[in-house]
Amino acid sequence: MKVQQISVFLENKSGRLATLTDVLGKAGINIRALSIADTSDFGILRLIVNQPEEAFRILKEAGFTASLTDIIAVEVKDEPGGLAAILKILESAGINIEYLYAFLEKSSNDALVVFRVEQIEDAINLLTKNNVNLLKGAEVYKL
Amino acid sequence: MFNPEIETMPREQLRQLQFERLKKTVELVYENVPFYKQTFKEKGLQPGDLKSLDDLKLLPFTVKQDLRDNYPFALFAVPMSEVVRVHASSGTTGKPTVVGYTQNDIDIWAELIARCVAMAGGGKGDVIQVAYGYGLFTGGLGLHYGAERLGATVIPISGGNTRRQLMLMKDFGTTILCCTPSYALFLGEEAAEEGIDLINGQIKAGIFGAEPWSENMRKELEKVMGIKAYNIYGLSEIMGPGVSMECECQCGMHIMEDCFIPEIIDPETGETLPYGSKGELVFTTIAKEAFPLIRYRTRDISVLREEKCGCGRTFVRMERVMGRTDDMLIIRGVNVFPSQIESVLLEIGETEPHYLLVVDRQGNLDNLEVWVEVSEKMFSDEVRKLEELEKKLRHEIASVLGISAKIKLVEPKTIPRSEGKAKRVIDKREL
Numbered sequence: 001m002k003v004q005q006i007s008v009f010l011e012n013k014s015g016r017l018a019t020l021t022d023v024l025g026k027a028g029i030n031i032r033a034l035s036i037a038d039t040s041d042f043g044i045l046r047l048i049v050n051q052p053e054e055a056f057r058i059l060k061e062a063g064f065t066a067s068l069t070d071i072i073a074v075e076v077k078d079e080p081g082g083l084a085a086i087l088k089i090l091e092s093a094g095i096n097i098e099y100l101y102a103f104l105e106k107s108s109n110d111a112l113v114v115f116r117v118e119q120i121e122d123a124i125n126l127l128t129k130n131n132v133n134l135l136k137g138a139e140v141y142k143l
Numbered sequence: 144m145f146n147p148e149i150e151t152m153p154r155e156q157l158r159q160l161q162f163e164r165l166k167k168t169v170e171l172v173y174e175n176v177p178f179y180k181q182t183f184k185e186k187g188l189q190p191g192d193l194k195s196l197d198d199l200k201l202l203p204f205t206v207k208q209d210l211r212d213n214y215p216f217a218l219f220a221v222p223m224s225e226v227v228r229v230h231a232s233s234g235t236t237g238k239p240t241v242v243g244y245t246q247n248d249i250d251i252w253a254e255l256i257a258r259c260v261a262m263a264g265g266g267k268g269d270v271i272q273v274a275y276g277y278g279l280f281t282g283g284l285g286l287h288y289g290a291e292r293l294g295a296t297v298i299p300i301s302g303g304n305t306r307r308q309l310m311l312m313k314d315f316g317t318t319i320l321c322c323t324p325s326y327a328l329f330l331g332e333e334a335a336e337e338g339i340d341l342i343n344g345q346i347k348a349g350i351f352g353a354e355p356w357s358e359n360m361r362k363e364l365e366k367v368m369g370i371k372a373y374n375i376y377g378l379s380e381i382m383g384p385g386v387s388m389e390c391e392c393q394c395g396m397h398i399m400e401d402c403f404i405p406e407i408i409d410p411e412t413g414e415t416l417p418y419g420s421k422g423e424l425v426f427t428t429i430a431k432e433a434f435p436l437i438r439y440r441t442r443d444i445s446v447l448r449e450e451k452c453g454c455g456r457t458f459v460r461m462e463r464v465m466g467r468t469d470d471m472l473i474i475r476g477v478n479v480f481p482s483q484i485e486s487v488l489l490e491i492g493e494t495e496p497h498y499l500l501v502v503d504r505q506g507n508l509d510n511l512e513v514w515v516e517v518s519e520k521m522f523s524d525e526v527r528k529l530e531e532l533e534k535k536l537r538h539e540i541a542s543v544l545g546i547s548a549k550i551k552l553v554e555p556k557t558i559p560r561s562e563g564k565a566k567r568v569i570d571k572r573e574l
């Protein structure tokens with residue numbers, strides 16, 4: 001149920017994101033979801049792509065500092081309180097969410113949200129038990 | 144002139160005095176400092192081989208690394224019970240360079256500073272504001288004792304606290320200010336902002352040193368403060384401030400040759416060069432007891448001038464330091480080596496750190512920015528962890544350098560490399 005995410009260090013200067021997406025685009029890598037966390041000096045770009053291992057290799061070759069991390073991709077009902085319900089489940093079990101962000105496209109009628117948590121195995125078990133649908137890596141990559 | 148007999152001594156007589164003192168110093172270190180006995184032996188030399196002053200060039204050099212290797216006290220030539228004070232400067236690998244003084248050394252140092260202050264027109268009745276740092280750094284205490292020796296009134300205010308500096312300057316009637324030239328410019332600016340008129344005030348001279356500066360800065364300082372700005376030179380290894388000082392002719396700094404023998408050498412070959420040549424300054428101390436140094440390589444680049452000076456002093460003059468033979472920077476009066484940054488990065492587990500020191504002058508204050516390329520090892524997916532890394536680096540670097548620096552995390556390959564070797568320093572200051 002784990003999905004691989006690529007994180008890349010970016011300085012806050014213009015053109016870096018364009019360069020990076022260009023590098024991936026030329027290599028035929030498709031971006032499924034992305035988010036940027038930034039401070040005044042630097043940012044961390046997080047990406048879900050169709051070929052994470054390949055994208056990771058290409059980015060390193062292009063001189064970026066990158067890492068691969070595991071996340072979970074959660075289907076969230078596209079209705080009021082949909083996300084809140086899932087957060088409540090995790091919170092009640094004391095599972096700490098580092099960050100989350102949404103996919104560009106939906107999987108079905110539901111929204112798809114990336115969760116990065118500290119205790120990833122516990123979160124998978126817990127959510128599955130509570131009938132929350134998680135997508136497998138292979139499903140996410142081919143969206 | 145504080146000591147006309149010495150300061151205007153005919154050169155032949157001065158050379159004789161130097162030779163006598165050099166012989167004594169060489170005997171002292173040969174007998175009491177194992178390091179020197181060893182290096183003399185390696186050259187097949189004994190103190191008795193010194194037949195004239197020109198034989199100085201036969202003696203081995205001493206370099207900064209020798210001081211580090213003998214940390215803390217192994218180069219002292221007297222028992223510790225004779226040492227009444229130590230000073231220390233920041234080291235390149237965390238360990239400082241330690242220097243020691245006997246009471247006699249302290250007295251001589253005070254006399255040299257008294258000569259310096261007198262060169263700047265100071266004497267009994269003057270009020271001298273010592274805004275160099277007091278403490279392990281030699282600047283504050285060095286100027287302090289010398290100004291007292293001269294019979295002047297000393298304000299031992301140390302560095303920082305600009306408002307108080309200006310208040311006391313005005314209320315106590317400071318006539319001579321001692322600090323780094325960049326801090327003096329800053330004080331001048333602040334005074335103007337606070338409506339304090341320095342130009343028509345009591346202050347008449349400034350004794351500025353401990354960092355490189357320029358003729359342009361001198362003009363600026365003289366204009367904004369209405370003073371004569373004098374250049375003083377020194378380094379803690381040799382004594383501290385007062386190794387040389389400008390007279391009223393302001394045409395180079397007279398080296399206190401009764402205490403130090405200067406040489407200019409080719410930094411590549413080590414060959415001694417004639418007066419007038421540009422090269423690395425080398426000093427031999429000939430009046431120190433606790434921490435004598437033979438042919439100490441300063442890494443400072445200058446020129447020695449022996450032409451007669453209008454002031455009547457016979458001591459040779461050295462030109463303003465024109466640069467360094469190593470990559471040392473002086474920032475806010477503090478010596479900074481890029482290798483110090485490297486040691487911090489190695490300590491946090493980087494195997495091949497890429498970093499760059501960017502020094503800039505904003506207003507009149509130096510700013511240091513340290514760029515660090517984020518390696519995979521340093522990188523974290525979480526902003527919080529990278530911010531913690533930044534904070535840790537800032538803290539460690541401040542504790543190693545003794546000055547604060549802004550840390551900038553940058554992407555790999557941001558720092559220019561030439562022939563595989565990274566450039567470590569960009570100095571944007573225009574002096």
Ligand SMILES: [Zn+2]
Pocket residue numbers: 390391392397452453454455456
């Ligand atoms: Zn002179």
